[in-house]
Amino acid sequence: MEPGRGAGPGPGPGLWRCGRRLLWxxxxxxxxxxxxxxxxxxxxxxxxxxxxxxxxxxxxxGQLAEALSHYHSAVEGDPKNYLTYYKxxxxxxxxxxxxxxxxxxxxxxxxxxxxxxxxLQRGSIxxxxxxxxxxxxxxxxxxxxxxxxxxAQSQLARLTExxxxxxxxxxxxxxxxxxxxxxxxxxxxxxxxxxxxAKELRAECYLLLGDYGKAILDLKPTTKLRADNRAAFLKLSxxxxxxxxxxxxxxxxxxxxxxxxxxxxxxxHYKQVKKLSKQLESAEEHIQxxxxxxxxxxxxxxxxxxxxxxxYIIRAKARICxxxxxxxxxxxxxxxxxxxxxRDPRNIFILRxxxxxxxxxxxxxxxxxxYQEAKEFDGENEEVKEGLERAQKLLKQSKKRDYYKIxxxxxxxxxxxxxxxxxxxxxxxxxxxxxxxxxxxxxEKKFIDIAAAKEVLTDPDMRQKxxxxxxxxxxxxxxxxxxxPHQWPFEFNPFGSGNxxxxxxxx
Numbered sequence: 001m002e003p004g005r006g007a008g009p010g011p012g013p014g015l016w017r018c019g020r021r022l023l024w025x026x027x028x029x030x031x032x033x034x035x036x037x038x039x040x041x042x043x044x045x046x047x048x049x050x051x052x053x054x055x056x057x058x059x060x061x062g063q064l065a066e067a068l069s070h071y072h073s074a075v076e077g078d079p080k081n082y083l084t085y086y087k088x089x090x091x092x093x094x095x096x097x098x099x100x101x102x103x104x105x106x107x108x109x110x111x112x113x114x115x116x117x118x119x120l121q122r123g124s125i126x127x128x129x130x131x132x133x134x135x136x137x138x139x140x141x142x143x144x145x146x147x148x149x150x151x152a153q154s155q156l157a158r159l160t161e162x163x164x165x166x167x168x169x170x171x172x173x174x175x176x177x178x179x180x181x182x183x184x185x186x187x188x189x190x191x192x193x194x195x196x197x198a199k200e201l202r203a204e205c206y207l208l209l210g211d212y213g214k215a216i217l218d219l220k221p222t223t224k225l226r227a228d229n230r231a232a233f234l235k236l237s238x239x240x241x242x243x244x245x246x247x248x249x250x251x252x253x254x255x256x257x258x259x260x261x262x263x264x265x266x267x268x269h270y271k272q273v274k275k276l277s278k279q280l281e282s283a284e285e286h287i288q289x290x291x292x293x294x295x296x297x298x299x300x301x302x303x304x305x306x307x308x309x310x311x312y313i314i315r316a317k318a319r320i321c322x323x324x325x326x327x328x329x330x331x332x333x334x335x336x337x338x339x340x341x342x343r344d345p346r347n348i349f350i351l352r353x354x355x356x357x358x359x360x361x362x363x364x365x366x367x368x369x370x371y372q373e374a375k376e377f378d379g380e381n382e383e384v385k386e387g388l389e390r391a392q393k394l395l396k397q398s399k400k401r402d403y404y405k406i407x408x409x410x411x412x413x414x415x416x417x418x419x420x421x422x423x424x425x426x427x428x429x430x431x432x433x434x435x436x437x438x439x440x441x442x443x444e445k446k447f448i449d450i451a452a453a454k455e456v457l458t459d460p461d462m463r464q465k466x467x468x469x470x471x472x473x474x475x476x477x478x479x480x481x482x483x484x485p486h487q488w489p490f491e492f493n494p495f496g497s498g499n500x501x502x503x504x505x506x507x
Contacts, residue, residue: 048073048078051071052087055074059094064095067091082109082112085105085107089105098125098129102122102125105121109122116146119139120155127192128191129225130162130194139155158191161191162188169184169188169201173204176208182206185198196229216236216239223236230260233256234252234253234269237256237266237269238269246273257270276312279301279302282298283298292323293323293327295319299323317336318337318349318350318353321354321357325356325357325360330412333360334357334361341354351370352371352383352387355371356387359394362411364398367394368392368395371391390468391469392469397470406453407450407454426447429443429447431444456473
C-alpha cells in the first residue's frame with residue numbers, strides 16, 4: 001500500500017519528503033563534524049596553552065592581575081584540568097587572596113585526589129586560618145601516600161603546637177594571667193596569622209591590662225578575617241572613642257553599619273560619636289575664625305554630650321583655656337587652665353596658654369615658670385622657646401619702666417582706653433599745676449613717663465616691641481647703643497625752657 005493511501009489517517013507525501021531532507025542534512029553535518037572536530041579541538045587546546053604560557057610569563061614578571069586574567073581564560077577553556085586550577089590558586093596566594101585560592105585547590109584535589117602538592121598547599125592555608133581539623137586531614141593524606149614527606153611532617157608538628165598553645169593560652173586567661181596568655185599567644189599568632197581567634201583572645205588580654213593601642217592592632221585584622229565581624233568594628237570604634245580619636249571611632253562604627261544598618265548597638269554608638277564629633281569640629285572651626293565665645297559654647301556643649309570619658313573633658317577644658325587666653329580674659333583663663341593642667345600636667349599647650357594669661361595679668365614670674373615647665377617636656381618646641389624668651393624679657397622689663405602701669409591700664413587695653421588714661425594723667429601731672437621746685441621736678445618726671453607711655457602704646461610697632469619684652473625707648477635697645485638716655489620721639493622737650501611752660505598735644 002502506498003504511503004498516505006491506507007485506511008487510517010497517516011502522514012502525507014509532503015511530510016515524508018521533509019523527513020528525508022532532515023535525515024540528509026543530519027548526515028551531512030556529521031560528516032562535516034568528523035572532518036572539522038579534530039581541528040577545532042586542536043585550535044581550542046592551542047588557545048588554552050597560549051593562555052597558560054602568557055600567564056606563566058606575566059607571573060614571572062610580577063604582573064599578577066594580568067596573569068590571573070589569562071588563568072581565568074584557561075580554566076574556562078578547560079574546566080577539567082586540575083593543574084590549571086592549581087596554577088590559578090598560586091596566583092591568588094601571591095596576591096594575598098588566600099580565600100580565593102582555597103576553592104581552586106579543593107577543585108584540583110577533587111579532580112585529582114592524589115595531587116599531594118595541592119593537598120599540602122591547602123593544608124598550609126587551613127593551618128594559617130587556625131582550622132586545625134581540616135588541615136590535619138590534608139597533612140595526614142600526604143603522609144599516607146608518602147610517610148617520609150618532611151614538609152607534611154613539619155606542618156603536622158606545627159599544627160599540634162598550635163593546638164597546645166591555644167589550650168594553654170585559654171587556661172592562662174581563665175586564671176587571669178593575662179600577661180602569661182599574651183606570651184603563649186605570640187607563638188599561636190605566628191603559626192596561624194589568619195586565625196581571628198588567637199588575635200581576639202590576645203586583644204582581650206591587652207584590654208584587661210589597659211594597653212588599648214596593642215588591643216587595636218590585634219583587633220583590626222580580625223575585621224577582614226571574618227565575613228561579618230560587626231562586633232570587632234564596634235569594639236574598635238569604642239576603643240578609639242575612649243582614646244579620644246573620635247574621627248577614627250566614627251569611621252569604624254560606619255563599617256559596622258555598612259554590614260547591617262539596623263544593628264542596634266552600632267547605631268546607638270554611632271549617634272553618640274556623630275554628635276560629639278560635630279560639636280568638636282564646629283568648635284575648632286570657630287577657633288580658626290577667632291570666634292572664641294562661640295568656640296567656648298561648643299566645648300561646653302561637648303562636655304555635656306560626653307561627661308564620662310576623661311580625654312574629652314581634658315580636651316574641652318584645654319581649648320576653653322586657650323580661647324579665654326586669646327580673648328584676653330586672663331583671670332578666667334588662669335582658673336580654667338589650672339584645672340586643665342591638674343588633669344593633664346604634661347600638656348605643653350595648656351602651660352603655654354596659662355603662661356600667656358599670666359602675662360596678660362602681669363604675673364611675669366609665673367609665666368616664666370610655666371614656659372620653663374613646658375620646655376622640660378618638649379625642649380625642641382619653637383613656640384615654647386620663643387614664649388619663654390619673651391616672658392623672661394617682660395619679667396626683666398617689669399622691674400624697670402612699665403608703660404601699662406604708668407598709665408594704670410591693663411595690657412589688653414585698646415587705643416581709645418590708652419588715650420583716655422593719658423589725658424587724665426597728663427592733666428593731673430602737668431608741671432604748671434605745681435608751685436615748689438621739688439614738686440615741679442617730680443611732676444616733670446611723672447609727665448615724661450606718661451608721655452612716653454602714650455607714645456609707645458599708641459604706636460602699633462612700638463607697642464608690639466614692648467609686648468615682646470623690648471623697650472623701644474631704652475637706649476640699650478637702640479642700634480649702636482649709647483647716646484643720650486632720653487631721645488624724645490614726641491613733640492616736647494621739658495628742658496627747652498627755664499620757665500617750664502609746656503605745650504602738649506592731647507591727640
